[in-house]
Each structure stands twice: as C-alpha cells, then as structure tokens.
Amino acid sequence: MRYYLTGSITGLLAALLLATTAQAQAPAEGLSPTLAAIKKAHMVKLGYRESSPPFSFLDQAGRPIGYSLELCEAIVEDIGIEVDDPQLKIEYVKVTSDDRIPAVVDGKIDLECGSTTANAERRKQVAFSPLMFVAGTKLMVPKTTAGTAPTDFKGKTIVVTKGTTNEQAMHAVDKKFNLGLNIVVSPDHEQSYQMLVDGKADAFATDDILLSGLIARHKSQDKFRVVGDYLSYDPYGIMFRKGEPQLAAVVERAFRRLGSNRDLIPLYNKWFVARLPTGERMGVSISPQLEESFKVLDDSAGGTN
Missing domain, CATH: 3.40.190.10 (Periplasmic binding protein-like II)
Structure with missing residues (x-):
C-alpha cells in the first residue's frame, strides 16, 4: 500500500514537473505565435517594397525608407513593450505585390510595410492595421x-x-x-x-x-x-498575420499612441507634403477622410482637441 501511495505521489510530482516544464517551454509566456517568435529571435521582420514611393522605397544608398516603414517602426516599439524586449532588432525583407500576402501568411515577415489595400477578400487571409491612407x-x-x-x-x-x-x-x-x-x-x-x-x-x-x-x-x-x-477604392493598411488578437491589439495600440500624440499628421506631411529624402516632392495634402480617421484614433485614445 505504501509502495503504491509513494508511486502515486511520485507520479503526481512527475506530472507536475512535466506540466511546469511544458509551461516554461510554452511560447514566450503565453504570447501569440508571432510575438513569441519575435521574442525568441529578438527581431521583427519588416516587409518592404522597392518602388512604392512615398510608402516604401529605397533611398540613394539602397536603404528601405518611407511612410509605411515609419509606421511599422512605431509598431515595433509597442511590440518591444509587449514582449518585454525594448532592444528588438529589425530585419528588412524585400517583398513584391505578388508575394507579400504569402510572406505574411508563411511567417517570412511579421509586418508588411508597403502600399497594400485592406479589402474583404484579403482579410480572409491576413489582418490589417487601422486606416493609414486612401487611394484608388x-x-x-x-x-x-x-x-x-x-x-x-x-x-x-x-x-x-x-x-x-x-x-x-x-x-x-x-x-x-x-x-x-x-x-x-x-x-x-x-x-x-x-x-x-x-x-x-x-x-x-x-x-x-x-x-x-x-x-x-x-x-x-x-x-x-x-x-x-x-x-x-483602395484603403491602405499595415498587413500582419490573421487570428492573433494579441498582435492585433499591439498594432492598434501603436496607432492610437501616434494619434493621441498628434504624430500621424506630421508624419503624413513629412512623406506627402515636404521634400522627400531622395529629393522629390509629392505635394499631396491629407484628404478629409484620412484626417477624420486619424482624429478618431486620437479620440479613442482619450485625446482632446
């Protein structure tokens, strides 16, 4: 009897140990798959386009720059807070209009920072940030x-x-x-x-x-x-993996932070109104629709006018 009791306790302790070990090996303390992978690698993979100015393109030195990339870099800051790693590195990965969605779905990139329309068909495969631009x-x-x-x-x-x-x-x-x-x-x-x-x-x-x-x-x-x-009608958004509410919340939180700090319109003007780092000037003022969208983000974050 004593043997079986001891065996039961031993088995229970072993089970508890296995559960504890499994919990310790669980994806980065309960983080969603993308965030867990980011925490493990200490790196966020940003997809960029080579020829989509002013959203995502190359400067004279061949480095990825643009409006969408700055938005993604702001999201990376919030990801760093979420995974408790403020020193996250960024890897820039080139994508095309044809392979950008598979790149997100397959985990080749974590955020797609280009000029991608957020429509219903694409939302079946991927998720999108709040509105960042409207085109057609x-x-x-x-x-x-x-x-x-x-x-x-x-x-x-x-x-x-x-x-x-x-x-x-x-x-x-x-x-x-x-x-x-x-x-x-x-x-x-x-x-x-x-x-x-x-x-x-x-x-x-x-x-x-x-x-x-x-x-x-x-x-x-x-x-x-x-x-x-x-x-x-083509509303643009930052693209990321579907089915990860925690990641979606981080992306939305980053946009609300930019909205509450009044950073979105100056960022827009930097890339669409002022002269670009590559020398040219777009001269495209913000549309009333996009400005209202940014204002809604400010209001939802508790901002005041």
Missing part, C-alpha cells in the same frame, strides 16, 4: 495622350502590376464596357512604369498616389500625367 485606381498616360476615361482606350494596351487590386479593377472595367483591352502584367511598379516609358503600353493603371510618386521620383512631370476618375 487611375491611369498614367503620356502627356500627348488625349484620352482620360477607360472608354478612350478601347483596344489599347494597359499595363498593371501583378497581384494588385488594380489588375482586378481593369479587368472589371474591360468587361463592363466591352473594351477589348490588352491588359499586360509586370512584376513590380518600376517595371510597369518602364513599359510605359518604352512605349510598350498606352497606359499604366495603379493607385493614383503611387503613379504620382513614380512621376515625382523620375522627375517626369513633363512626360506623363495621371488622368481619369477613380476606378476602385
């Missing part, structure tokens, strides 16, 4: 082009960037108006722009702000212009 599909054309509406380009060649909502928008317009467009796809915005420069396309369709950014970056205001009505 328009056309970039040579200044010698008279047409401005999609119907003016019947039978013409339109280049789009692979994996973008603009590609879907142009196919929808083509079908709606029976235009017989030749819609060609390139790997990134820079190559789409180059197709227009080389005369291989009659127009380049993507978000209006990105078109303006490319024109400013290449100093080609005398060669190209952005025309037409909006062909889609």
Whole structure:
C-alpha cells in the first residue's frame, strides 16, 4: 500500500514537473505565435517594397525608407513593450505585390510595410492595421495622350502590376464596357512604369498616389500625367498575420499612441507634403477622410482637441 501511495505521489510530482516544464517551454509566456517568435529571435521582420514611393522605397544608398516603414517602426516599439524586449532588432525583407500576402501568411515577415489595400477578400487571409491612407485606381498616360476615361482606350494596351487590386479593377472595367483591352502584367511598379516609358503600353493603371510618386521620383512631370476618375477604392493598411488578437491589439495600440500624440499628421506631411529624402516632392495634402480617421484614433485614445 505504501509502495503504491509513494508511486502515486511520485507520479503526481512527475506530472507536475512535466506540466511546469511544458509551461516554461510554452511560447514566450503565453504570447501569440508571432510575438513569441519575435521574442525568441529578438527581431521583427519588416516587409518592404522597392518602388512604392512615398510608402516604401529605397533611398540613394539602397536603404528601405518611407511612410509605411515609419509606421511599422512605431509598431515595433509597442511590440518591444509587449514582449518585454525594448532592444528588438529589425530585419528588412524585400517583398513584391505578388508575394507579400504569402510572406505574411508563411511567417517570412511579421509586418508588411508597403502600399497594400485592406479589402474583404484579403482579410480572409491576413489582418490589417487601422486606416493609414486612401487611394484608388487611375491611369498614367503620356502627356500627348488625349484620352482620360477607360472608354478612350478601347483596344489599347494597359499595363498593371501583378497581384494588385488594380489588375482586378481593369479587368472589371474591360468587361463592363466591352473594351477589348490588352491588359499586360509586370512584376513590380518600376517595371510597369518602364513599359510605359518604352512605349510598350498606352497606359499604366495603379493607385493614383503611387503613379504620382513614380512621376515625382523620375522627375517626369513633363512626360506623363495621371488622368481619369477613380476606378476602385483602395484603403491602405499595415498587413500582419490573421487570428492573433494579441498582435492585433499591439498594432492598434501603436496607432492610437501616434494619434493621441498628434504624430500621424506630421508624419503624413513629412512623406506627402515636404521634400522627400531622395529629393522629390509629392505635394499631396491629407484628404478629409484620412484626417477624420486619424482624429478618431486620437479620440479613442482619450485625446482632446
């Protein structure tokens, strides 16, 4: 009897020890999977785009810079607080419009800091931060082009960037108006722009702000212009993994902190109104819709006007 009692106690102690060990080995003290991986690596992986000024692009030294990257770096500060590691390092990982969503889903990056539309279809796979910009599909054309509406380009060649909502928008317009467009796809915005420069396309369709950014970056205001009505509505957000409420709360907390400190509008002006580090100037004032969105963040954080 004594043997079995002792055995039971021994077994209980062993079970408790295993439970304690398992708890100690659990993902970083109950952190969500992404935050646990960040804590373990002491590093956050930020996805950036090479040619999406002023959101995410390269400076003269080839370093990733931009509005979206600054927002992500602010989120990293709050992640550091959440995982109790204020010295988190940042690894910058290049992504494209085509592979950015798989990069988030597969854990190649923790935050995608580009110019990504937060729509219902994408929300099935990933999560998004609060609104950081509002754009829409328009056309970039040579200044010698008279047409401005999609119907003016019947039978013409339109280049789009692979994996973008603009590609879907142009196919929808083509079908709606029976235009017989030749819609060609390139790997990134820079190559789409180059197709227009080389005369291989009659127009380049993507978000209006990105078109303006490319024109400013290449100093080609005398060669190209952005025309037409909006062909889609594209609200931008920082993208991260879906199904992690703790990570979502950290991202939202970072935006509320920026809103309550009145940092969002100065940050916007730095990248859209003032001269960029690469020399060009966008000159795009904040829209009333985005300004109101930032104000809501301020109010939700307890700010006062």
